[in-house]
Amino acid sequence: MIGGHVVELEIFELLIFLCRKIVRKKDRFWIHAEELSGKFKCKYCSKVYSGGVARLKSHLSQVSGRDIETCDKVPPNVQTEAFIAICGDPSKRAKSTGSTNVNESGESIAVSGSRSFGGTNQMTMHEVYKKKNKEEVDQSLAKFFIMNNISFNVVQSESFIDLIKDVANYGSGYKVPSYSTLRTKLIPNEKKEAETYVGKVKSSWYLSGCTIMSDGWTDLKGKAFTNVIAYSPGAGDMLLGKYPRMYKTRCAAHGLQLLLKDIYKNAEWVRIVIDEARLIENHMYKHTVLLALMREATQKELKHPCITRFASNFLVLQSLVDVENELRLFVASAEWRESNLNKNRQAKKVTELVQNNEFWNRAKEVLQALEPIVRVLRLVDGEGSTSGYLYDAMERAKEAIKCRLGNNQNKFMRIWELFDERRNGNIIHPIHAAAALLNPAYMCRERFRESREMKDGIGFMFENLILPEEKEDFLKQVQLYRSRSTLIFNSTALMMLKTSHPRVWWDYCGDPLPVLRKYAVRILSQPCSSSSCERNWSAYEAAQTKKRNRLSSEMLDNLVYTRMNILAMKKWSTLESQDLEPINLEKLHELSEYIDDGKGGDGDDGEEIEETSLTNLDLLWLNQELEFADYNY
Structure with a gap:
């Protein structure tokens, strides 16, 4: 029976090993690399690194500071998927784990139990989503110009560029002033500044x-x-x-x-x-x-x-x-x-x-x-x-x-x-x-x-x-x-x-x-x-x-x-x-x-x-x- 136990134990360990191999093979990120013995070769930059799928994801995510060189040739959609696989979906995390505030210097500060990502990771997060969001914003801008009969050359004006920068710096919480505020307060304020200059x-x-x-x-x-x-x-x-x-x-x-x-x-x-x-x-x-x-x-x-x-x-x-x-x-x-x-x-x-x-x-x-x-x-x-x-x-x-x-x-x-x-x-x-x-x-x-x-x-x-x-x-x-x-x-x-x-x-x-x-x-x-x-x-x-x-x-x-x-x-x-x-x-x-x-x-x-x-x-x-x-x- 002792020998039988040994055989059963070896079979059990073999099954565990095979299951791990199967699970590892099924991870969708292996399509982006060639598996070697204990190592992998990235399909995009052709460099070889030791480790498994976790290090592969880190390599593809372009998140620095994870003990592996980031890939500089990874396609944007793959980089986004790898980033989300490591860090999670930012929008879902904001709802489930608390909020993240940004201080005056632009660094992220985690609040209410949320995980804090340093300034570098926060910048990468913005880069991931701004590509898709920019297309939507650009289309909204085009529609605004069309519906209000505005000359296309306005996009070259210094005042328009300053406006876009100021709104972007303020953030998503900016609310447009009312018609009354614009007419009775903001325009007169500009006139006062002009009068000072005059x-x-x-x-x-x-x-x-x-x-x-x-x-x-x-x-x-x-x-x-x-x-x-x-x-x-x-x-x-x-x-x-x-x-x-x-x-x-x-x-x-x-x-x-x-x-x-x-x-x-x-x-x-x-x-x-x-x-x-x-x-x-x-x-x-x-x-x-x-x-x-x-x-x-x-x-x-x-x-x-x-x-x-x-x-x-x-x-x-x-x-x-x-x-x-x-x-x-x-x-x-x-x-x-x-x-x-x-x-x-x-x-x-x-x-x-x-x-x-x-x-x-x-x-x-x-x-x-x-x-x-x-x-x-x-x-x-x-x-x-x-x-x-x-x-x-x-x-x-x-x-x-x-x-x-x-x-x-x-x-x-x-x-x-x-x-x-x-x-x-x-x-x-x-x-x-x-x-x-x-x-x-x-x-x-x-x-x-x-x-x-x-x-x-x-x-x-x-x-x-x-x-x-x-x-x-x-x-x-x-x-x-x-x-x-x-x-x-x-x-x-x-x-x-x-x-x-x-x-x-x-x-x-x-x-x-x-x-x-x-x-x-x-x-x-x-x-x-x-x-x-x-x-x-x-x-x-x-x-x-x-x-x-x-x-x-x-x-x-x-x-x-x-x-x-x-x-x-x-x-x-x-x-x-x-x-x-x-x-x-x-x-x-x-x-x-x-x-x-x-x-x-x-x-x-x-x-x-x-x-x-x-x-x-x-x-x-x-x-x-x-x-x-x-x-x-």
Whole structure:
């Protein structure tokens, strides 16, 4: 019997062993690994580890700190299953074992008997579920945009991104404020913040003065609008006031756009090239398939012409020249030749142009001729105190045009005539000539020559700006400044010529000449264009959309006032630092692409438009309805 007991015991142990093997084999996670003797080989990363299914699950779950290296190639669905197998379903555990709070530092704290997972495990838990949840949230967002007729470009706006981040940081317990709370509390709070900002800006006016900008237009319904904006170096938006001894200047940016238009109309060699460039751009963006092929071939976007900004034609031409080699290869490719979209007359003309050396040579000549004018436009087309630089920039542009076209008198003289006509009639005001003289860095240059226009500018100041009791001191101090007296041009002042904006230089170094200092700071603090004003054309219309047309006039005014000053606040720090440093006319920012109709192939690629900080996204369509006209000043 003893032997029989031994046999029975061995059989029993064998059965237990076999049962364990069967159970182990049935675990569904073994399909993700190859079983070896006492080890396993992961099917995803092909690495071999010792242990059984528990270590396999740990390996696949990507939960660190479980005495095994995690798999970096495991599919998301397998990783999720392994994580749940180890940690349990978070939603079920929250109901059955208590709650988990999150402290201010973002670490999880277990409460009421629940198991606590450290910060690393908690992060992994979020990663497991956010993939599926994100798709649901994205669809809800899409539905929200559709049902409320919101422009898709809003997703690119900084304010929308900030909103999403704030809601996500708050958590799932966030409740949307009521209509009444939004209207009676939250909007007024934003207005108070804007008023605080406006008060800060106004306080700078005593020193710097300000420019009042106005811009008029008519909408599609025949309504006439006048946009009035007060600009100061501190910010530059929506401030009104009446000041004695005002003077009126024209928008230099608009004058330069008109100059480019004049050249297009009167210089045939320029017009032909621009028309050909627009033909190429139009054909490339006319069809989705062709556009996709072009993008793949060039790895770049072409710029688009804008009917209200003639400098956009320069950008179109420049973008073509930048990808000349890629376009040549593209129109010679099999994809281009075999496409049915390239069988018509326009396509054949485009092919001929792109393969024509003469076209590219003429295009580069036009760019050379127009670049000096566009360079000045880059100076003035935006925010910033530029009045002390406009005169010098225009003189440099004129000399550059002469240098580049001087060998061809017919081409040069016509552009020179058009340049002078617009310069004197629409761009340079006597105050700009005076500002050039009052720019100490410009006046102290070796090649500086005081022109008749500068003297006339000082005379304009004397007659129109200087108070009667200050006129005698003003003239004396102008002479001291012109003579570069050591009273003001000491070693500190000479060093600051290279490091400071002219208005900052006068504010810091001009104490020996108090009267001249006061007026120099004010003049040198002003802009040369109303570009920032034009970008805010539709502020009132933006507030008075169909969904808001029952708002009171007071609420409409509050919305416009608040919106525009919030936008200005966003630029406050940038403008402050920008207006502390001198402007290098050789290193100006590039022109942004002018937004017109946001076109893309067959209208389905229009999402390429990027938001600019002062552009009303809901009313971008307005630009394409405006004809580029010579406004009467």
